[in-house]
Amino acid sequence: MNRSTRVVLATALSVMTLAGCSSQSAGVYSRGESQVEQIVRMATVESVRTVQIAGTKSPIGALAGAAIGAIAGSSLGGGRGAAVTGILGGVAGGMGGAAAEEGITRQNGYEITVRLDNGELRSIIQAADEQFAVGERVRLLTGGGKTRVSH
Secondary structure, three states: OOOOHHHHHHHHHHHHHHOOOOOOOOOOOOOHHOOOOOOEEEEEEEEEEEEEEOOOHHHHHHHHHHHHHHHHOOOOOOHHHHHHHHHHHHHHHHHHHHHHHHHHOOOEEEEEEEEEEEOEEEEEEEEEOOOOOOOOOEEEEEEEOOOEEEO
16 A cells, blocks of 8 residues: 555544544533533423434545545556546445444434423433433523533
């Protein structure tokens, strides 16, 4: 494997790894969410249901997979054959990369239904990184269009 192939593969792997860093966890805040006031409401957990949170579907996985597939495909055959297998490898790699990104970034979550102190019901979906029990008192933190459930 030549140096340029190794660089492309390392870059693609790094990009795909970074794509997996996005989170819907109640305990993970983006830099822009820090030092931003949130409205706090108290509530009681009515129900908790396990759900799947779909992974990201950005162009990153597809591009990384296409680059890897094109390089791998072009190493097969010679002349026009290498060009054709490079194109086919790029297409297949792009599809595989997109599927890999979605699968790697998919996560388990909870649909948490709570009753606010004023009697209203709310449902919030977030990563399953904190346990909640029916009847438990929780805080709803709302700001920037997002609501999180926390203890």
